Amino acid sequence: LFILEHVKSAVSHCVDCNLDTNSTMQAARLSRETAVLTAMSLNAFSDAKAALDLSLKLYNNARLYKSVDFQVARAETLYELGRIFRYQGMYEDSKASLAEALSIYNNLNKRKNVFLNGIANTLHEVGLLELKQHNLKDAEENLVKSLELRQNSSALSNVNPQCAATLHQLAAVHVARRPPSLDKAKNLLLEALGLSSQIGQRA
Numbered sequence: 001l002f003i004l005e006h007v008k009s010a011v012s013h014c015v016d017c018n019l020d021t022n023s024t025m026q027a028a029r030l031s032r033e034t035a036v037l038t039a040m041s042l043n044a045f046s047d048a049k050a051a052l053d054l055s056l057k058l059y060n061n062a063r064l065y066k067s068v069d070f071q072v073a074r075a076e077t078l079y080e081l082g083r084i085f086r087y088q089g090m091y092e093d094s095k096a097s098l099a100e101a102l103s104i105y106n107n108l109n110k111r112k113n114v115f116l117n118g119i120a121n122t123l124h125e126v127g128l129l130e131l132k133q134h135n136l137k138d139a140e141e142n143l144v145k146s147l148e149l150r151q152n153s154s155a156l157s158n159v160n161p162q163c164a165a166t167l168h169q170l171a172a173v174h175v176a177r178r179p180p181s182l183d184k185a186k187n188l189l190l191e192a193l194g195l196s197s198q199i200g201q202r203a
Contacts, residue, residue: 005036005075008051014058019187021062025073028058032077035084045087053080068108075104079122084202086129120149121151124166160195167192169199 007030011041014027036053038044055077062070078101085094085131105118127143130136147166167188193202 001195004037008047011051011058012054015054015061023061024058025069028055028062028077029073031055031058032073032080033200036080037082039087043054044085049081049084049088052077052084056081062194070105071108072118075101075108075118075122079118079125080131082122082125086125086132091129094129095119095126096103098122098129102126115155116149119148124148124162124169127166128169131169134176136173136176140170143173161201164192164195164201165194180193 010033011027011034011139014024031051032055034080035048035055038051039048056074059070059074059077078097080096080173085091085097098180101152103120105122108118109115123146127139127141127146130139131143143166147163147170150163153159171185171188171192174181174188178196201202
């Protein structure tokens with residue numbers, strides 16, 4: 001915890017230090033990673049949001065708007081910000097952040113076709129967000145797109161645990177329907193269990 005607070009303090013001073021581009025990018029990435037750790041380990045979502053806001057500010061200071069690395073890094077921060085907003089119940093803000101991240105990934109993918117993982121992750125998160133709001137049709141549509149992208153791409157690594165997570169959420173969509181589609185949900189969960197995934201996910 002002491003080290004985490006020290007990192008937060010150090011990164012906060014980087015905004016006014018007139019760092020070179022590479023150092024600014026590193027500081028922004030460190031701020032994003034600090035936010036993820038703060039959210040996941042401490043459930044301190046307000047602190048995590050502040051760290052992500054700082055990350056975006058640092059990326060803007062880097063002034064590399066046409067750089068692919070800059071765009072990817074910004075999309076990653078926007079994705080994490082979308083997740084934090086969802087945890088806080090700020091669904092419209094979450095939707096806006098995720099939409100911007102998805103737009104960046106899609107625009108980059110048109111040129112290089114190597115940003116499929118970012119697209120799949122973001123679609124999964126959008127699906128989760130829609131499920132939270134009981135928008136079941138939109139939730140299913142985004143989760144299916146995410147799943148198909150993972151299943152049909154040989155370029156993606158670590159696919160099974162991610163597919164299992166998406167299958168789990170699709171099952172939740174079918175359970176939430178009125179009336180619930182319990183047979184479909186059961187089959188999706190069995191399919192998820194058939195994939196190689198982490199013990200926590202299997203539980």
